[in-house]
Amino acid sequence: MNEIVDILISASFWAAILRIASPLIFATMGELICERAGVLNLGIEGIMVMGAFAGWIAVYAGLPLWGGVAVAMLSGMAFGLIHAVLTVPFGLSQHVVGIGITLIATSSAYYAYRLSLPEVTSPPRIEPFQPVDIPGLSDIPFIGTALFSQTPLTYFAFFTVLVVAFVLYRTPLGLALRAVGENPSAVEAQGLSVTALRMGAVIVGSGLMAVGGAFLTLSAFSSFFFEMVNGRGWICIALVVFGAWSPSKAMMGALLFAGFDALQVRLQQTSFGAMVPYQVFLMIPYILSILALVLMSRRANVPAALMVPYNRGER
Amino acid sequence: MRLEAIANPTLARSIGLPVLALVATFVVGGMLAMLAGANPLLTFGLILKGAAGSKFALLETLNRATPLIFTGLAVAVAFRARLWNIGAEAQLYAGALVTILIGTKLALPGVVLIPLMGIGALVAGGLVLLGPVLLKTRLGVDEVVTTLLLNFIMLLVISMLLEGPLKDPMGMGWPKSEAIPRDARLPRLVEGLRLHWGFGIAILSAIVVWVIQTRTTLGYEIRAVGLNAAAARFAGIPVGKVMIKTALLSGGLAALAGFSEVAGLRGTLTLDLSPGFGYTGIVVAMLALLNPLGVVVSAIFVAGIFVGADGMSRAAEVPTYIADILLATALLFMVLAILLTKFRVLRG
Numbered sequence: 001m002n003e004i005v006d007i008l009i010s011a012s013f014w015a016a017i018l019r020i021a022s023p024l025i026f027a028t029m030g031e032l033i034c035e036r037a038g039v040l041n042l043g044i045e046g047i048m049v050m051g052a053f054a055g056w057i058a059v060y061a062g063l064p065l066w067g068g069v070a071v072a073m074l075s076g077m078a079f080g081l082i083h084a085v086l087t088v089p090f091g092l093s094q095h096v097v098g099i100g101i102t103l104i105a106t107s108s109a110y111y112a113y114r115l116s117l118p119e120v121t122s123p124p125r126i127e128p129f130q131p132v133d134i135p136g137l138s139d140i141p142f143i144g145t146a147l148f149s150q151t152p153l154t155y156f157a158f159f160t161v162l163v164v165a166f167v168l169y170r171t172p173l174g175l176a177l178r179a180v181g182e183n184p185s186a187v188e189a190q191g192l193s194v195t196a197l198r199m200g201a202v203i204v205g206s207g208l209m210a211v212g213g214a215f216l217t218l219s220a221f222s223s224f225f226f227e228m229v230n231g232r233g234w235i236c237i238a239l240v241v242f243g244a245w246s247p248s249k250a251m252m253g254a255l256l257f258a259g260f261d262a263l264q265v266r267l268q269q270t271s272f273g274a275m276v277p278y279q280v281f282l283m284i285p286y287i288l289s290i291l292a293l294v295l296m297s298r299r300a301n302v303p304a305a306l307m308v309p310y311n312r313g314e315r
Numbered sequence: 316m317r318l319e320a321i322a323n324p325t326l327a328r329s330i331g332l333p334v335l336a337l338v339a340t341f342v343v344g345g346m347l348a349m350l351a352g353a354n355p356l357l358t359f360g361l362i363l364k365g366a367a368g369s370k371f372a373l374l375e376t377l378n379r380a381t382p383l384i385f386t387g388l389a390v391a392v393a394f395r396a397r398l399w400n401i402g403a404e405a406q407l408y409a410g411a412l413v414t415i416l417i418g419t420k421l422a423l424p425g426v427v428l429i430p431l432m433g434i435g436a437l438v439a440g441g442l443v444l445l446g447p448v449l450l451k452t453r454l455g456v457d458e459v460v461t462t463l464l465l466n467f468i469m470l471l472v473i474s475m476l477l478e479g480p481l482k483d484p485m486g487m488g489w490p491k492s493e494a495i496p497r498d499a500r501l502p503r504l505v506e507g508l509r510l511h512w513g514f515g516i517a518i519l520s521a522i523v524v525w526v527i528q529t530r531t532t533l534g535y536e537i538r539a540v541g542l543n544a545a546a547a548r549f550a551g552i553p554v555g556k557v558m559i560k561t562a563l564l565s566g567g568l569a570a571l572a573g574f575s576e577v578a579g580l581r582g583t584l585t586l587d588l589s590p591g592f593g594y595t596g597i598v599v600a601m602l603a604l605l606n607p608l609g610v611v612v613s614a615i616f617v618a619g620i621f622v623g624a625d626g627m628s629r630a631a632e633v634p635t636y637i638a639d640i641l642l643a644t645a646l647l648f649m650v651l652a653i654l655l656t657k658f659r660v661l662r663g
Contacts, residue, residue: 041460065520070465086651091318096597100643100650103643103646104643111636111637111639111640115634118634195316230467231464237460238410277475279474279478282471283468283471289464290460294450297454297456311317
């Protein structure tokens with residue numbers, strides 16, 4: 001028991017939560033934008049792999065870190081464009097296309113990795129984002145080190161939530177985006193293009209997913225290796241449901257989830273953890289995701305037109 | 316742009332477009348090979364040679380196709396009912412696990428063990444998919460995410476068992492199970508050739524699934540639920556029950572891939588039993604247009620690309636991941652081509 005208390009009162013634990021939550025927040029916001037516009041994007045897992053690779057290789061090739069973030073975002077948007085074209089104007093199955101995008105983005109990243117570094121046995125490291133203290137706030141005892149001594153991408157993740165929430169609920173564009181996921185015919189009747197809105201949402205959302213992937217290589221691990229995304233994309237899809245398609249609730253979900261993840265890593269090192277196989281701890285994130293889906297299933301306010309393709313002139 | 320249904324698509328359209336999709340895939344593949352500094356035609360030649368250039372290569376392709384037929388069938392059965400089973404990987408490992416448990420823990424003669432392992436795997440795989448399907452039909456939880464997440468959970472369960480109770484004490488510290496006895500292995504199809512009875516069972520399964528789909532009430536109900544679940548319910552079809560039967564069949568088929576790999580090829584259970592057979596099954600099923608007999612052909616084609624790419628990358632400087640890109644590209648081009656056989660694109 002004392003060991004758990006020790007974990008909970010350590011600033012590094014709380015700092016870790018924000019760090020673990022950051023990639024999830026980017027990708028969850030990306031998926032949320034897609035789904036609010038009515039398109040399920042199962043390309044998320046592969047797009048995160050691509051973003052992780054593209055951002056890292058760009059920095060390895062000499063670009064500044066923020067340049068790497070931009071390259072990752074563009075790579076995600078490119079795969080988002082393919083997803084958007086196939087699912088929006090052509091109205092193909094969002095499940096099948098999404099899985100296809102995940103397969104093609106993952107294998108393209110691996111192919112490009114082998115092509116660019118044929119000789120290496122272990123991937124080279126880059127100089128990642130360093131923690132930046134926020135003047136004034138980071139000097140607050142405990143809270144300062146826990147919350148205000150993070151890498152720039154973490155601050156950027158939380159800023160993204162604000163932007164997504166502001167655009168969705170406070171701008172005409174956001175109104176149109178939400179409407180297109182609920183009642184596309186009504187949006188069309190207003191003289192707006194359902195196709196353009198949905199495609200735009202998928203492309204921008206995919207860009208954010210890729211930034212989530214890039215966080216792993218540019219901020220967390222400083223090199224790229226296979227399987228590094230490891231189901232985080234699928235977890236983000238569960239987080240969108242858990243957050244009832246609301247940016248702030250989804251962010252809280254990501255933080256809660258990251259909390260459990262940070263806790264399980266630390267529990268493994270306690271005397272209690274030594275008695276339990278480590279795989280049990282590694283399973284917790286996936287089991288929690290399923291539990292989250294089950295808990296929210298009864299009261300989820302799914303966008304009414306989610307996964308319903310829109311073909312003009314058809315009713 | 317807008318889509319308009321074509322009442323009577325011409326034969327040229329129905330066949331030409333899917334062929335065009337395959338051609339387009341290989342054009343993309345050619346460009347990828349050029350990116351790696353290789354000659355595209357030479358690369359494809361090497362892939363073909365690696366897949367079917369010798370008796371050994373051809374048998375290797377059929378061996379690799381065996382688990383893909385099972386997972387392809389599993390996906391085809393499920394997708395037909397619009398049950399998005401992305402968890403064939405987990406069901407495969409469940410089948411492999413039960414095969415190992417029965418094969419190593421029960422001291423019975425081989426003739427008894429083999430059918431016991433097969434049936435055990437079938438049941439285990441069905442049960443693994445039953446959970447997500449019950450969550451879907453009872454609570455409306457999307458099965459895509461739950462089946463995907465179960466893949467990760469199942470691999471960790473296997474890893475835990477292989478480092479714990481199932482660990483082979485003679486395994487030199489590797490996470491590997493004990494081997495099932497010799498007489499409980501699936502025999503070779505033809506003596507002296509490296510192709511086991513798993514392939515035969517896979518072909519039989521494809522025929523059985525085809526009969527179920529085209530000649531039985533269940534097959535009719537599965538199609539009705541897939542085409543329009545609301546209409547099927549209105550017509551008096553018990554949608555929930557059909558979903559459960561579909562799940563048991565689909566999960567069971569995927570688990571047979573695990574049974575066949577363990578009892579036919581490996582003899583033991585390790586964590587690298589499946590290099591993504593479950594996920595590749597989706598590509599196999601889609602390329603076969605969800606037709607069970609087509610799954611056999613498409614599984615052999617897909618296996619050929621993988622086996623061929625392995626051989627090719629040893630000779631040319633093109634990474635094997637080109638096979639994965641080719642197949643994902645084929646999947647996307649194919650779903651688009653099939654749509655365009657039924658709809659034409661209008662401007663404005």
